[in-house]
Amino acid sequence: MRVLLVYPNANKKVVSWGDAGAIAEPIALEYLGAVARSEGHEVRLLDLRLHNDALADTLAAFRPDLVGLTGYSMHVLRCLEVCRLAKELVPGCKTAVGGHHATLEPVDFFEPEVDYVVVGEGSRPFRAILAECEEQADRSSIPGTYSQVDGVFRYGGAPQPFDFAVIPEPDRTLALEDRKDYYIDWMRPIAMIRTSIGCPFRCSFCSLWRIMGGRYHTRDLDSVVSELGTIAERHVFLTDDEPFINAKRMFLLADKIERSGIEKEYFGYCRVDSMLKHADLIKRWRQIGMKRFLLGVETIFDGESSGYRKRQKREQVERGLQLAAELDIHLMCNFIIHPDYSDKQFDELIHFIEENKVEHPSFTIWTPLPGTGYADESIVVRQPNGRPNWDYFDLQHPVTATRLPKKEFVARYFNLYMRFLSKYYASDGPMTVALMQRMLQGVLHKAVPELAAKAMEGDTPPVGHE
Ligand code: B12
Ligand code: SF4
DSSP states (O other), X not given: OEEXXXXXXXXXXXXXXXXXXXXXXXXXXXXXXXXXXXXTOEEEEEETTTOTTOHHHHHHHXXXXXXXXXXXXXXXXXXXXXXXXXXXXXXTOEEEEOSHHHHHOGGGGXXXXXXXXXXXXXXXXXXXXHHHHHHTXXXXXXXXXXXXXXXXXXXXXXXXXXXXXXXXXXOTTTTGGGGGGOEETTBOSEEEEOSEEEOSOOOTTOOHHHHTTTOEEEOOHHHHHHHXXXXXXXXXXXXXXXXXXXXXXXXXXXXXXXXXXXXXXXXXXEOHHHHHHTHHHHHHHHHTTEEEEEEEEEOXXXXXXXXXXXXXXXXXXHHHHHHHHHHTOEEEEEEEEOTTOOHHHHHHHHHHHHHTTOSEEEEEEOOOOTTSOOOGGGBOOBOTTSSBOGGGOSSSSOOBOOSSOHHHHHHHHHHHHHHTHHHHHHHHOHHHHHHHHHHHHHHHTTTOHHHHHHHHTTOOOXXXXX
């Protein structure tokens, strides 16, 4: 069979900056591609973030028997569009969707243009879907998969237990020509690798621990090193929810990587408490190339932190920032901006970032993401069918009511980036600043169009209450 794997692009009417912040390796599709190729199918990967307009031509020329799509919540509606076009241009073509949103809110894909919705890890269900499509067999019995039979979606039962040992390595040759274009910030080209999945913590704003039922699965270290050895890129991002949970394991992995002679520059998530508890481990990883962490500071307000169940205090964050500076680890620090923020909280946050010389602050707006258990009624952006308008779930738009008038909130949010623009300039170089400005314009253009226009002219007036 011919199998087309598609990574969707963001809706440019909502996120006018498109995918400007990062376009990283589509590793989920490379996992599925490996499965399909091992079954003897002809596989192509189309990354619509890089090839915005190539969908119709690719469908018409390749005429796939099956189209597989991945996506975050912000990609739901685009995924459905892709499925519709696939069925229109290639009659008889089957469609399958998976990824974070499909796992947590499969109902959004229960539409006529979708044949399979996969919950959780995809390798095993995808192999079964391929077999069914090939044999044109009766459906509805694949574990972890909703199959459409005569317009009704039937669940094949709980997914099989997660097991790294049965998942093949991602096929990195599928996107060979695109590899040079994958990047996160200034790290280009960048590859991704998974060494563990799941997280023992229970942060309330995060859905990742729920996806894995609170369990933490680790991969065999020799297989990690062997896969790493096949990666050509110098920059490597660890997709692990939190890699530094098990210090002993990570010491061993560092030793094995060093012994193998592999030299890379790593980037990945790290909790502040992991850093503080295992400073010696972080030092060791710095020696083998860990250059940068994505640190979820989330909030500097201790009350809010306990509400988030983050189990982290402001004082720990401050010590973490100092430690990273001592160890020469660069930090991208993410702060969650709650829609309930008042001017005072925005001001305090700015003060904190300045006082602690946070090198690369990044900001996301608190969003009731699928799987976080937050009441759906609080969502104010809706599709005509009453479901949330997922296009806005890029964490850069408020999707719930704001305490400040919405325009003021968005302006203050925008101003956080503008305020620290020089930091992006210092760490990332002019290219990233241009991208950042495009992104900011996208965030703003709906709520405060006149400011968005000014930002694009390079005129960046302070807004809010400075
Ligand atoms: C790497 C990563 C990034 C990178 C690269 C992003 C990129 N797309 O280029 C960076 C840091 C830049 C990033 C940015 C963002 N990210 Co991000 N990111 C991740 C992370 C850590 C890993 C994703 C990954 O590649 N995992 C490894 C692959 C193999 O796993 P997988 O995707 O789950 O796929 C498996 C299964 O889901 C299934 N599957 C997946 N697709 C399909 C399809 C089919 C057909 C089948 C059968 C199966 C299947 O099988 C796969 C193999 O096991 C996750 C958190 C996490 N640990 O999962 C967040 C995560 C995906 N990100 C998230 C978000 C929200 C974002 C941002 C929007 C946040 C922001 N505004 O700053 C941006 C968007 C950027 C963009 N334009 O795409 C959310 C998505 C939540 C949601 N419901 O939408 C997550 C889950 C984190 C979270 N906050 O909970 N991200
Ligand atoms: S935010 Fe990080 S530490 Fe908290 S549950 Fe999610 S992955 Fe774990």
